[in-house]
Amino acid sequence: MKVKDPLPPLSWDARRIQIQGFMTGLHQIEWLLVTLITLYLVLIGAPDDHTLELLVATAAYFGFSLLASRLRFFDERQRWLLALHTWVMIGFITWFLHSTEGVSGPLTSLYLLAVVTSALTLGVLATMLEVVAIVACIVLLLQLGDERLMETANLTLLSINLIAYLIIGYLTAALVDGITVSNRMLLEMASQDPLTGLFNRRAFNDLVKPVDAMARRSRRPYSVVVIDMDGLKAINDAQGHVEGDRAIKLLAEELKAHTRSSDLLARHGGDEFLIMLPDTDAGGATRMLHRLLADPDHEIPAISIGVACYPEHGESFDALFEQADQAMYVSKSLGGRRVHVAGAPR
Numbered sequence: 001m002k003v004k005d006p007l008p009p010l011s012w013d014a015r016r017i018q019i020q021g022f023m024t025g026l027h028q029i030e031w032l033l034v035t036l037i038t039l040y041l042v043l044i045g046a047p048d049d050h051t052l053e054l055l056v057a058t059a060a061y062f063g064f065s066l067l068a069s070r071l072r073f074f075d076e077r078q079r080w081l082l083a084l085h086t087w088v089m090i091g092f093i094t095w096f097l098h099s100t101e102g103v104s105g106p107l108t109s110l111y112l113l114a115v116v117t118s119a120l121t122l123g124v125l126a127t128m129l130e131v132v133a134i135v136a137c138i139v140l141l142l143q144l145g146d147e148r149l150m151e152t153a154n155l156t157l158l159s160i161n162l163i164a165y166l167i168i169g170y171l172t173a174a175l176v177d178g179i180t181v182s183n184r185m186l187l188e189m190a191s192q193d194p195l196t197g198l199f200n201r202r203a204f205n206d207l208v209k210p211v212d213a214m215a216r217r218s219r220r221p222y223s224v225v226v227i228d229m230d231g232l233k234a235i236n237d238a239q240g241h242v243e244g245d246r247a248i249k250l251l252a253e254e255l256k257a258h259t260r261s262s263d264l265l266a267r268h269g270g271d272e273f274l275i276m277l278p279d280t281d282a283g284g285a286t287r288m289l290h291r292l293l294a295d296p297d298h299e300i301p302a303i304s305i306g307v308a309c310y311p312e313h314g315e316s317f318d319a320l321f322e323q324a325d326q327a328m329y330v331s332k333s334l335g336g337r338r339v340h341v342a343g344a345p346r
């Protein structure tokens with residue numbers, strides 16, 4: 001069963017953040033490849049009839065890499081472009097080997113750069129497929145060089161390369177997967193409230209920004225709801241903190257059950273919760289909150305609720321939060337267990 005991702009994918013995807021970091025390494029690998037090939041051309045030299053071709057191809061490859069790094073052409077949502085990146089690298093290395101000493105020269109190990117690049121960005125399966133493609137390229141180079149594949153020396157060369165690429169590719173991709181998992185855990189620890197599993201204040205404040213900006217651009221309404229438990233201190237004092245915790249968790253579950261997946265819900269602090277309801281005006285928000293208060297199936301802990309809506313109660317999330325907080329205090333002062341909308345008569 002696919003586990004529902006609790007974090008919106010674009011701004012909070014650990015793999016995305018990680019790949020952005022690896023992109024720098026990826027371009028450095030490409031430039032290392034160009035440097036090694038240039039060094040080879042300077043120190044060992046190219047076969048006479050291929051010098052110009054090799055220089056032009058190396059310059060073109062360098063241009064491709066430079067353009068990709070400047071344009072930030074590749075990102076994790078376009079994995080096929082990342083794959084193209086490594087295919088171009090494999091193609092360039094194969095063509096270079098074909099134009100120089102073939103697979104018997106020292107530059108065959110350049111394929112390792114393509115394997116590492118793929119392992120860093122594309123995962124185990126894609127890397128294994130690339131290793132197969134590289135082996136096919138080596139076989140092709142042997143055939144083009146009129147070498148006999150079944151000769152012991154060639155079979156040994158092929159096996160050694162295959163084993164080295166498989167081990168390095170697998171280990172690198174597995175390492176990256178491990179880093180992804182631990183980054184994800186850290187990200188969740190940094191953004192979730194441990195008691196309720198809801199977003200914490202830091203994550204909520206980050207996540208409301210794009211929703212607020214989008215609503216303001218399109219002049220679409222949204223509502224901010226502040227919910228504060230009534231008498232949690234009394235529960236703690238009379239029944240102990242475990243009961244207090246249970247009341248907080250119960251409220252969190254009810255809030256989850258009554259909100260949509262597009263709503264943002266957070267435990268903002270001790271006994272205070274925040275909800276942002278995109279595309280929802282005051283009428284929609286109060287209907288939802290009355291359903292929560294009057295849920296016949298579940299008795300929720302006593303709460304006071306304040307609501308403020310864009311655009312009538314404020315022009316920014318901070319202003320709306322302020323208004324909703326004040327409305328919540330009005331609700332509390334009136335005895336709680338009710339919804340008060342900012343600016344409404346008491």
Ligand SMILES: Nc1nc2c(ncn2[C@@H]2O[C@H](COP(=O)(O)OP(=O)(O)OP(=O)(O)O)[C@@H](O)[C@H]2O)c(=O)[nH]1
Nearest residue numbers: 228229230231232233234236241242244245270271
């Ligand atoms: N059990 C438990 N208590 C908490 C937690 N976080 C904060 N509290 C307690 O919640 C209480 C909040 O106190 P107040 O702000 O006075 O809230 P209240 O007792 O609900 O009173 P009003 O808000 O005025 O209705 C404090 O006693 C905190 O120690 C928590 O995670 N678990």
